[in-house]
Amino acid sequence: GNSVTQMEGPVTLSEEAFLTINCTYTATGYPSLFWYVQYPGEGLQLLLKATKADDKGSNKGFEATYRKETTSFHLEKGSVQVSDSAVYFCALRGAGNNRKLIWGLGTSLAVNP
Amino acid sequence: KAGVTQTPRYLIKTRGQQVTLSCSPISGHRSVSWYQQTPGQGLQFLFEYFSETQRNKGNFPGRFSGRQFSNSRSEMNVSTLELGDSALYLCASSLDWRSEGQFFGPGTRLTVL
Numbered sequence: 001g002n003s004v005t006q007m008e009g010p011v012t013l014s015e016e017a018f019l020t021i022n023c024t025y026t027a028t029g030y031p032s033l034f035w036y037v038q039y040p041g042e043g044l045q046l047l048l049k050a051t052k053a054d055d056k057g058s059n060k061g062f063e064a065t066y067r068k069e070t071t072s073f074h075l076e077k078g079s080v081q082v083s084d085s086a087v088y089f090c091a092l093r094g095a096g097n098n099r100k101l102i103w104g105l106g107t108s109l110a111v112n113p
Numbered sequence: 114k115a116g117v118t119q120t121p122r123y124l125i126k127t128r129g130q131q132v133t134l135s136c137s138p139i140s141g142h143r144s145v146s147w148y149q150q151t152p153g154q155g156l157q158f159l160f161e162y163f164s165e166t167q168r169n170k171g172n173f174p175g176r177f178s179g180r181q182f183s184n185s186r187s188e189m190n191v192s193t194l195e196l197g198d199s200a201l202y203l204c205a206s207s208l209d210w211r212s213e214g215q216f217f218g219p220g221t222r223l224t225v226l
Contacts, residue, residue: 044205093213103157
């Protein structure tokens with residue numbers, strides 16, 4: 001079945017550091033891929049998405065590229081801020097009628113000033 | 114536009130009891146999905162409803178059930194509660210079952226004693 005593997009946290013960075021959170025997936029066909037973010041005390045929010053191979057999703061300085069050849073969707077940001085401290089979830093939605101979201105376990109990010 | 118609302122926000126029950134959780138989607142959204150979030154298992158899909166019909170179901174026992182009303186509001190019920198059912202239950206809404214992005218509510222924190 002479909003699955004998502006996400007790098008384990010926690011990740012601790014200094015402000016303005018470069019961020020990469022790895023995400024790889026297993027799926028049949030061409031799933032859609034997502035990054036969600038959960039800020040402390042808040043609900044899950046969609047951060048970015050990509051629906052086909054080579055698509056790049058971007059939002060708030062974060063980027064992720066849908067790589068079919070490596071089945072990856074790594075999240076990157078060039079310069080993190082303290083306000084980026086949150087838990088980040090990679091997820092996929094299968095193709096066809098099997099459209100339930102499958103989630104990674106989440107990666108906690110702490111950014112220190 | 115109001116976001117997804119879930120009631121109650123917190124709930125404490127004892128083993129063997131049953132519980133009903135409620136979710137009101139964003140106005141105009143007709144698809145509602147439910148997820149269970151635990152530290153050990155992460156986010157797991159429970160079920161998805163669209164136009165009062167269950168479209169997808171996750172791998173949970175029959176003690177977990179749901180329904181959707183004509184106004185798109187949804188409820189999920191868990192019968193014969195077990196300690197392992199303690200979790201954050203999240204509801205997400207989208208325009209329809211084909212929509213790529215979902216909007217999440219704050220969740221209901223269920224504690225089973």
